[in-house]
Amino acid sequence: MALILADVGGTNVRFACAREGAIQSELTRRYQNDDYADFDAALETYLAQIGLETASALSVAVAGPVTDQKARLTNRGWEFQTEALARAHGLQRVYLLNDLSALGYALDSLDADGLAPVLETEAPLNGGDQRLVVGVGTGFNVSPVLSLAGAAVCLRAEAGLGSLPSRVSRLLEAYLEGPASWVRCAEDAVRGPGLAELHAAATGKPKIDARDVIAAANGGDAEAVASVKVYARMLGELVLDLRLLYMPQGGIFMAGSVVRGLLDSPARATFIETLRAPPSAKSTLAPVPVSLITQDEAALLGCLAFARSLG
DSSP: OOEEEEEEOSSEEEEEEEETTEEOGGGOEEEEGGGOSSHHHHHHHHHHHTTOOOOSEEEEEESSOEETTEEEOTTSOOEEEHHHHHHHHTOSEEEEEEHHHHHHHHGGGOOGGGEEEEEOOOOOSSOTTEEEEEEESSSEEEEEEEEETTEEEEOOOOGGGSOOOHHHHHHHHHHHTSOOTTOSSHHHHHSHHHHHHHHHHHHOSOOOOHHHHHHHHHTTOHHHHHHHHHHHHHHHHHHHHHHHHHOOTTOEEEESHHHHHHHTSTTHHHHHHHHHSOSSTTOOOOOOOEEEEOOTTHHHHHHHHHHHHTO
């Protein structure tokens, strides 16, 4: 029987089909969320297009909090409930997990082609059983990954909704010469729209998308280069705080469109330089390895690994 996999983001939903523990790559599809009223409609379209009448189970990664077998997409009104999905689509089992958790469950399935080194360090003497996934895109969140008896367990977190560390807010306010009114929590400063707000506030120009700010920096625009470098240092300082909070001696794994763009910009060196620094005045922790997840289907691999771990 077939296991359907779904990676549901704020803009797109990506589907795949797995049989006998392996994804059938020719059946992977991506759809624009704006074209569908809800997730069920997108799923029905996918099943019809691949000619699959029935499936045994569904494993869904959602870009939003997952609790009590329910989930809600953060940037859109789509809701997910395991029993309702099973009943509507004739499924035996439905698995829900956060999209960052899905990336955590995918880590052991990624090979060298799915990861790009950002900061290379010596292998940890101990503590390699703890890793951390950091997602930087439309939103910001983390997934702590703990290895127990050879199996990964991903803990839930909402780190982006916590307070912005003072070390980051000082950088932000120094660059703007005043407070940032749009920042209510950590993710407001370091997610993609935060970079857009930062650049508009610093230059007094109309706000443009974060991707356009990075593109302008790549084109040599001095103001954009300055904004992207400050943003890179802010993100790096926040990652240093996360090192202390989660102790990921096994490595930090970055994901998301914004951090991908940042690492291809003139601010790459600034970000790496910040990561090399001690996390705090009292900390003697050596830097941990940092990698970028480059495998587009990583969350789907995580959905598969999560479903398999639950039988």
